[in-house]
Amino acid sequence: MKNITIYDIAREAGVSAATVSRVLTNNANVRPEKKQKVQALIEKYNFKPNAMAKGLSDTKSKVIGVMVADVRNPFYAEVFLACELAAEKAGYTVLLCNSLGDTDREKQNLELFYEQRVSAVIQLGGRVDDLNSDTDYVEIVNQFTSNIPLVVSGKLDGTLCYQVQIDAVKAVDLLMEHLIDLGHRRIALASGRLNVLSTYEKYQRYKQILKNYRIDCREEYVVEGRYNYYGGYEAMEKLFRCEELPTAIIAINDYAALGIMHSIQEHGLRIPQDIAVASYDNTQLSELLSPRLTSVDYQYDVFGQKLVETAVTAAEGGEVSRIQLVTPKLMVRESTVSEAGSL
Amino acid sequence: MKNITIYDIAREAGVSAATVSRVLTNNANVRPEKKQKVQALIEKYNFKPNAMAKGLSDTKSKVIGVMVADVRNPFYAEVFLACELAAEKAGYTVLLCNSLGDTDREKQNLELFYEQRVSAVIQLGGRVDDLNSDTDYVEIVNQFTSNIPLVVSGKLDGTLCYQVQIDAVKAVDLLMEHLIDLGHRRIALASGRLNVLSTYEKYQRYKQILKNYRIDCREEYVVEGRYNYYGGYEAMEKLFRCEELPTAIIAINDYAALGIMHSIQEHGLRIPQDIAVASYDNTQLSELLSPRLTSVDYQYDVFGQKLVETAVTAAEGGEVSRIQLVTPKLMVRESTVSEAGSL
DNA sequence: CTTCAAAATGAAACCGATTTCAAAAAATGA
DNA sequence: TCATTTTTTGAAATCGGTTTCATTTTGAAG
Numbered sequence: 228m229k230n231i232t233i234y235d236i237a238r239e240a241g242v243s244a245a246t247v248s249r250v251l252t253n254n255a256n257v258r259p260e261k262k263q264k265v266q267a268l269i270e271k272y273n274f275k276p277n278a279m280a281k282g283l284s285d286t287k288s289k290v291i292g293v294m295v296a297d298v299r300n301p302f303y304a305e306v307f308l309a310c311e312l313a314a315e316k317a318g319y320t321v322l323l324c325n326s327l328g329d330t331d332r333e334k335q336n337l338e339l340f341y342e343q344r345v346s347a348v349i350q351l352g353g354r355v356d357d358l359n360s361d362t363d364y365v366e367i368v369n370q371f372t373s374n375i376p377l378v379v380s381g382k383l384d385g386t387l388c389y390q391v392q393i394d395a396v397k398a399v400d401l402l403m404e405h406l407i408d409l410g411h412r413r414i415a416l417a418s419g420r421l422n423v424l425s426t427y428e429k430y431q432r433y434k435q436i437l438k439n440y441r442i443d444c445r446e447e448y449v450v451e452g453r454y455n456y457y458g459g460y461e462a463m464e465k466l467f468r469c470e471e472l473p474t475a476i477i478a479i480n481d482y483a484a485l486g487i488m489h490s491i492q493e494h495g496l497r498i499p500q501d502i503a504v505a506s507y508d509n510t511q512l513s514e515l516l517s518p519r520l521t522s523v524d525y526q527y528d529v530f531g532q533k534l535v536e537t538a539v540t541a542a543e544g545g546e547v548s549r550i551q552l553v554t555p556k557l558m559v560r561e562s563t564v565s566e567a568g569s570l
Numbered sequence: 571m572k573n574i575t576i577y578d579i580a581r582e583a584g585v586s587a588a589t590v591s592r593v594l595t596n597n598a599n600v601r602p603e604k605k606q607k608v609q610a611l612i613e614k615y616n617f618k619p620n621a622m623a624k625g626l627s628d629t630k631s632k633v634i635g636v637m638v639a640d641v642r643n644p645f646y647a648e649v650f651l652a653c654e655l656a657a658e659k660a661g662y663t664v665l666l667c668n669s670l671g672d673t674d675r676e677k678q679n680l681e682l683f684y685e686q687r688v689s690a691v692i693q694l695g696g697r698v699d700d701l702n703s704d705t706d707y708v709e710i711v712n713q714f715t716s717n718i719p720l721v722v723s724g725k726l727d728g729t730l731c732y733q734v735q736i737d738a739v740k741a742v743d744l745l746m747e748h749l750i751d752l753g754h755r756r757i758a759l760a761s762g763r764l765n766v767l768s769t770y771e772k773y774q775r776y777k778q779i780l781k782n783y784r785i786d787c788r789e790e791y792v793v794e795g796r797y798n799y800y801g802g803y804e805a806m807e808k809l810f811r812c813e814e815l816p817t818a819i820i821a822i823n824d825y826a827a828l829g830i831m832h833s834i835q836e837h838g839l840r841i842p843q844d845i846a847v848a849s850y851d852n853t854q855l856s857e858l859l860s861p862r863l864t865s866v867d868y869q870y871d872v873f874g875q876k877l878v879e880t881a882v883t884a885a886e887g888g889e890v891s892r893i894q895l896v897t898p899k900l901m902v903r904e905s906t907v908s909e910a911g912s913l
Numbered sequence: 914c915t916t917c918a919a920a921a922t923g924a925a926a927c928c929g930a931t932t933t934c935a936a937a938a939a940a941t942g943a
Numbered sequence: 944t945c946a947t948t949t950t951t952t953g954a955a956a957t958c959g960g961t962t963t964c965a966t967t968t969t970g971a972a973g
Contacts, residue, residue: 230629230687230717232959243923248961256920258969273713278685279625280959283928286573288622299647299854308641308668320682323666325651339663342621344573370616374573456858482858489860511642515799515825517832575929586953591931599950601939623929626958 231272240265251276282344291538292340294324294333296352300454301510302480302525306351306380309531317539319346326353330364337371347376347538355388356381358422376541378534382424387549389537393530394552395425398523399432401557402505405521406475407440409563411503415448415473417462417483426479429507433477448473452483459486467494475563478506481513484520488562503563518561525555574615583607594619625687634881635683637667637676639695643797644853645823645868649694649723652874660882662689669696673707680714690719690881698731699724701765719884721877725767730892732880736873737895738768741866742775744900745848748864749818750783752906754846758791758816760805760826769822772850776820791816795826802829810837818906821849824856827863831905846906861904868898 233251237244242261249255250265257265268274282288293310295303307323314321322345324336333353340348348371354364356379368377368386378389406414416433419426430449437444447469452458459478463486466473478484484506491502498504498518506513509522530553540547576594580587585604592598593608600608611617625631636653638646650666657664665688667679676696683691691714697707699722711720711729721732749757759776762769773792780787793808795801802821806829809816821827827849834845841847841861849856852867873896883890 230959233961234959244960245923245925245962246921249922252961256922258921261921275681275685277626277687277959279622279631279687280928281961282622283620283626283930284959284961286928298641298651299644301642301644304642304647307666311666311668320665320686322663323650323654325654338618342618343663344620344622485858492860515828517835573929576931577929587930588932588953588955589951592952595931599952601951604951620929623958624931626960627929627931629958 230277231274233274233276236265236268236272236274240268286344287346287542288344289318290320290322290343290345291535291542292322292324292336292343292345292348294326294336294340294348294350294353297325297327298323301512302508303351305510305525305527306531306534309527310349310535311531312528313532313535314539317535319535319539326350328353330354333364334367337367341371341375345375346542347378349378349534349538351380355379355383356424358424358427376538378538378541380530380534389541389547390550391530391534391537392550392552393425393525394554395428396432397552398507398525398555399429399436401523401555402477402507402521403433403436405557405559405563406477406503406505407436407442409475409503411475412442413448413471413473414442414475414477415466415469416450417459417466417476417478417487418449418451419454419458419479419483421451429479445469452479454480455482456486456489459483460490461486463487463490473502475503475505478504480508481506481510481516481520481522484522484562485512485516488516488520499561499563499565505563509558513558513560516562518565521560521563522558523555524558526553529553573620574617576617576619579608579611579615579617583611629687630689630885631687632661633663633665633686633688634878634885635665635667635679635686635688635691637669637679637683637691637693637696640668640670641666644855645851646694648853648868648870649874649877652870653692653878654874655871656875656878657882660878662878662882669693671696673697676707677710680710684714684718688718689885690721692721692877692881694723698722698726699767701767701770719881721881721884723768723873723877732884732890733893734873734877734880735893735895736768736868737897738771739775740895741850741868741898742772742779744866744898745820745850746776746779748900748902748906749820749846749848750779750785752818752846754818755785756788756791756814756816757785757818757820758809758812759793760802760809760819760821760830761792761794762797762801762822762826764794772822788812795822797823798825799829799832802826803833804829806830806833816845818846818848821847823851824849824853824859824863824865827865827905828855828859831859831863842904842906842908848906852901856901856903859905861908864903864906865901866898867901869896872896 233244233247237247247265249257250262291314298304311321326333365385372387380392421427434444450462450465452462476487478487484504487504496502505521507523509524513520513522537547576587576590580590590608592600593605634657641647654664669676708728715730723735761773764770777787790812793805795805819830821830827847830847839845848864850866852865856863856865880890
């Protein structure tokens with residue numbers, strides 16, 4: 228069945244297509260009675276203008292491409308959802324792609340976005356978060372960004388990306404101060420890979436805080452690892468081989484924290500009485516573990532809002548700051564503080 | 571900076587736009603030397619045809635709209651990713667929307683998809699999975715499907731949707747037979763809401779199997795609940811109030827299983843020695859719990875493949891069966907079978 | 914009842930591809 | 944070499960909107 232078009236409406240209403248378009252875009256003067264008539268027909272036929280035609284004529288698609296490393300990671304799922312909701316408010320649609328840690332795929336996705344003539348791209352994870360990003364990618368991004376604004380949560384030296392980042396320094400401060408306030412002095416870092424920007428920043432800040440508090444920074448308390456359950460588990464197993472056991476562990480994310488907790492429990496120790504555990508991300512998982520996990524919340528709604536705002540403003544030629552920070556919030560739960568009355 | 575178009579290429583190559591288009595689509599005869607020249611220029615300028623213009627001219631966008639209840643649910647994230655990969659192979663792009671359990675949002679998303687003139691829509695969860703779907707939605711879907719094929723994992727009576735479903739009967743069989751083989755006779759069902767089709771089917775089959783094996787079906791062993799951690803936790807707390815405790819629990823998904831496991835552990839019982847736990851979905855979580863969770867795997871790659879295949883075939887006017895099933899697979903882990911050597 | 918500015922309107926161009934159709938060029942056979 | 948078939952090719956129409964610009968209507972002022 229053929230789709231109805233603006234011309235069909237125009238014919239039946241006895242006006243020109245231009246007038247229907249004016250009613251649709253609502254930005255010019257149309258005599259009320261004609262407007263009524265046209266609107267009635269639009270209603271009657273449930274007419275919705277073809278987005279491709281619209282996009283073609285004014286050369287902008289009102290679509291924002293979102294590329295994440297992997298939606299199966301709840302962190303990215305949260306951010307994507309937040310972006311979707313924010314975009315909706317701004318009258319934009321979001322197109323999601325996974326890069327799966329594969330640079331070729333990242334490039335491919337960028338091309339796909341370009342073919343679709345998206346208004347802007349938001350990228351999280353992947354090369355834009357990697358300290359040794361290959362120059363090949365930088366080049367592609369540069370070529371890309373000469374046409375389409377790219378908003379990243381990360382950093383890509385040598386390119387003109389917009390950066391919207393979670394304030395890593397603040398995130399570390401929240402966690403470290405919380406633990407130090409609780410009396411912890413032997414705090415270990417079950418880190419991710421240090422060539423990932425956000426991870427590296429956290430590591431640096433961790434050392435800085437220890438120094439500020441005049442706490443000795445032991446190399447053996449910093450373990451590089453993966454961002455999943457096993458990364459956490461293995462890191463903890465390594466920490467168990469330290470001469471003096473840490474009293475608190477900071478995990479790079481909730482999944483890693485889960486691995487750490489299992490390792491601790493297998494060793495017959497209690498959380499938080501023997502060892503406290505805390506993490507970053509505050510995904511739904513943090514609420515679900517036992518004990519519930521103290522975690523730094525990234526305020527996904529604010530984050531998504533800012534990402535989209537930046538993307539939209541840049542796409543429409545407005546002025547936006549190149550670097551923006553989102554302030555995280557600490558969610559204190561029983562993995563660091565055993566509640567009075569419980570146990 | 572202005573985007574280059576097919577005309578720019580044509581001019582510089584000294585040919586017509588039609589010829590460039592022929593090179594692009596690769597489906598007509600073009601003299602080799604001209605083809606070379608054009609391809610060189612395409613390469614040189616990194617030209618990518620405008621998808622909107624393409625879509626406009628042949629009235630198909632090569633985009634598949636995917637609507638899920640909530641990507642933050644790993645089940646949907648898995649399916650989405652599988653669809654994305656399958657679509658990529660077929661030369662399609664996927665547009666993701668969340669319906670968040672809100673019928674208005676579902677309708678809105680459908681409209682969005684229509685505006686984008688997507689080639690087909692895949693919907694998982696939400697009204698299409700609800701036994702008392704409101705007729706209003708059915709009406710909208712019918713109007714919708716007269717233009718665009720809709721593939722659902724579920725059922726929508728009174729509409730012409732394509733159905734690609736996980737074989738719920740088989741899924742239940744796998745789990746029940748596994749448990750019965752292990753000697754369990756008191757098997758409880760921590761169910762979801764029975765007005766959800768897939769959940770209802772599972773419930774029916776559960777009863778059927780008990781009957782087949784001449785096992786008494788106790789009403790108190792079936793608990794309706796939510797699809798998350800708390801749903802599982804509460805269900806198990808309820809089960810603990812049974813006169814005779816079940817020896818095995820089937821959870822509606824991995825999150826619910828986690829809740830169940832916590833409840834059991836809080837009561838000081840062991841898994842699987844005292845109570846075995848198994849579930850549906852086999853998301854990444856199943857591997858991560860302690861003990862690892864026996865779960866029915868839905869073969870997301872096959873599922874996504876079939877969903878997309880159906881969508882694409884229908885979109886291109888081919889013949890596809892209206893109903894298709896995906897066969898699930900049982901992943902046996904330590905939550906039902908304590909490994910020899912461990913403990 | 915003019916006169917003139919403001920508001921409303923439609924014809925036509927445009928966005929960037931594909932596709933049809935007829936013409937031109939090349940290849941084939943006699 | 945010429946007639947005929949087959950390949951190549953480009954001009955122009957098309958997809959469905961928006962926008963410009965010139966024209967018509969309307970309304971207010973004189």
